[in-house]
Amino acid sequence: MTPAFTDADLARRRAASRRLGWLLGAVVLVIYLIGLFIKR
Amino acid sequence: MSTATTHTAEHPAGEYHGGLLRWLTTTNHKDIGTMYLTFSLIMFFVGGLMILAVRAELFSPGLQLMQPEFFNQLIGVHALVMIFAALMPAATGFANWMLPLMIGAPDMALPRLNNWGFWLLPPAAILLTLPFTLALFGIGDGALATGWTFYAPLSVQGGMGVDFAILAVHILGISSIMGSINIIVTIFNMRAPGMTMMKLPLFAWGWLITAFLLIATLPVLAGAVTMLLTDRHFGTHFFDAAGGGDPILFQHLFWFFGHPEVYILLLPVWGLMPHVLSTFSRKPTYGYKAQVYSFIAIGLLSVVVWAHHFFTAGMPVPALVYFMFSTMAISLPLAVLFFCWIATMWKGAMTFETPMLFAVGFIVLFGIAGLTGLILADVAADAQYHHSYFVVAHFHYALFAGGIMGVMTGVYYWLPKWTGHMYSEKLGKLHFWLTVVSFNLTFLPQFFLGLAGMPRRIPDYALQFAEFNAISTLGAFVLGFSQLLFAWNIWSCVRGGPKVESRVWEGAEGLEWELPSPPPHHTWEIQPVIK
């Protein structure tokens, strides 16, 4: 249990999380919009 | 952008805002987890009161307490409250509290999104139930009266309660999506060094699949109810045959979300079970990889079986056969889970504290849900079961015995960790036995009601259904009031009780048990390393 979470490491992890978060949000939006165009 | 990283510096461990502002603005995963769980418990009682009124009406034939319109509102809102405002927030509360502790992260990856996700819930719950209050003042004609499924054209015809519910579902959906995004990115980015995906606790795996299912299916539900809204107010005809639409399209869209939703509710609980079983059997989890693959298989299968929810709507024979066999296929990964649970117990050294009792109760009663689900998949037999009380009994075995008793397992298991106090084992066991007995008293008769031909969602019924309905109502009231024991036990445990060690349970394994009980406000600022 030695290495502390350094600020730099944490910032890197959070930035990666934000990128993935926006990507997932965009996926949600795309599915929603496709849904609106579904016709029989 | 930098607030998230400097958060720790602004609020060092142990230092809080005071009062309401702390809870409104908190970005701490433990605070938010606590809020989710408290909200869930409150809404569990709200939804429960609704259904007790329904059961009271159904105690004997004839209309005693309410008119059919109000009855229809209660059943639909009960379902929405229990699913979206009680069960889902409970699981999200678990994730918030436990995921960072379990994977060695200092917090969730996106703390402010986390805060937002929670604070969308109370307004949504108010929107959902507000029409009841408005109707008292003569505004509108009450809440959503279409059942939780919103089937068009009934929902196109309905009053403003439908609009409130559509809005509430949108907000609840956004909240769940935010929670899911946060959980996915936390699991992907915040794991402590050495914790590979195949060393991830099964609880995290269960939640990861749940989060992906939510992201894949909630937008479809949102799309469906948006289309419903435009059909109601803006002259579109998505679900109206007269304008070239199709009412069955709504059912396809709804159940494309609705079936995965069942697994969304259950996967976190399935993830939790191996932890509890392994702890109280003092033996490592059996078949870790098999369970992970089963979670993934169930997640994938769950999005391709939706039409079994409306076999009676009529579809071509090949479609019927496909949806029947794909549904039956889910029994295989599910059987793997049952096998692993029992194999985890096998040759252990078991003790039966309250969480273990709930876990065992869960396995047995959820077994009944799984087995009846298997026969419901059969199209021919389903023609008899469908829309009847048989189905009502089946999904309450799945969602009460599976979902809610699973959540209770988790609450008893982690409550000492959260509070640092031991709950009352005596009350917990009493709560367990009352719950299990009265649950079966409530729902077992409903299987026979369905077989005898009682349709669901009717406020009044023919005389031959009287006895079983009376028994079911008695059971429901015992079940409802026993939950007060649960609330009381939690309350007293929060207030005080015998102090517990960091490793609360003798056989508990995992990072979360290495932290003190209760864990300090900020944890894992020093990274743990997993061998």
Next chain:
Amino acid sequence: MASCTLETQTAPSAEVNPVAWLLRSLFPPSALLLPGAASAAYNFNFPEPVTPIARETLHIHNEFMLIITVLFVVVFAIMIYSMIKHRKSSGHAPAKFTGPTGALQWFWALIPFAILLFIDFVLMGIPAVQAIINMEDTQTKADMVLKVTGMQWKWQYEYPESGVKFISTLATPRDQIANAEAKGENYLLEVDKPVVLPVGKKVRILLTSTDVIHTWWVPQFGVKRDAIPGFLRETWVLIEKPGIYRGQCAELCGKDHGFMPVVVHAVPEPEYLAWVEAQKAEAKAAAGGADRTWSKDELVAEGKAVYEKVCAACHQPDGKGLPPAFPALAGSKIVSGPLLDMNGKVIKDSHVDRVLHGKAGTAMQAFATSLSDVELAAVITYERNSFGNQAGDMIQPAQIKSLR
């Protein structure tokens, strides 16, 4: 006839459900009886099947119940054995294994899944596929067609071959529902005009709806099919035994979903043919009525009967309605408005327009499709001259006929 109703039948001896048998021995029906509802004899299984489909379904159900009961008992017997033997208090030392090791253990771990695979796709799957094909074959050797139309909250039945068409609504008095009167034997499962079908004939049933989705269900026929507005769905029955069969709407369809029963009289063919002839004669007499001039009193008297059968569920017997969903007719601006325009044509959104063509997006349906000229003229006249409404005018069946 009464011996064929749901309540009094006895379970068929051909099929014995082991679960039902066990439960019946454990809980004899008499022990479950509560005071006040002593008429019911309980079944723990489907009611007696009277069509080939229902018999097949019961057979499949019994077989499945047996299979899942065995699975349940075996699996949880193992678990309970373990819970008794492998307790800490009995000094059992915990093992350390985390998965199968070696070929033999893998073999035994995979056996349950092979069995389950066999049960799913062979033991249960093959009969299920056969049943589906059978159930969906509505057209082969069909002897006749019955068209069923669901409407809020009644069923319309139509025999296209003979042109017979009528509406069937709940016959249970409101006082029984409100507990002001003792409940009859067939409480909520009785209608004013049951649908009559011949025994031994394959009846192809076409279903549709005028408003929301309904589901036509008679448990003893083993069929349940949705009636969807704007679409035609189908199913079939071949009733093997004369009798009265009762069922209900099974899909939540609004306020009176619980109050739209299905009652089928199955009779031998000669009796059925005689019934059809009688219906035709009756329809002819009614159609004749459309051509003569009716007096206002006649129309009001007829209209009251129609109103109570068709309209009162929403607009209430006293015309006060249940606002806002179901507006009051008493004092309504629409009802007291002008009857027709100067040329004798329908005015848009007038009383006649509403009754004939309904109001889109509400439970008010277009009654032109389901009521006769006489019934329409009568009910419009009745509404305009009742509940304190004093329009004073009337409309003749012949006028309605020309407005269609």
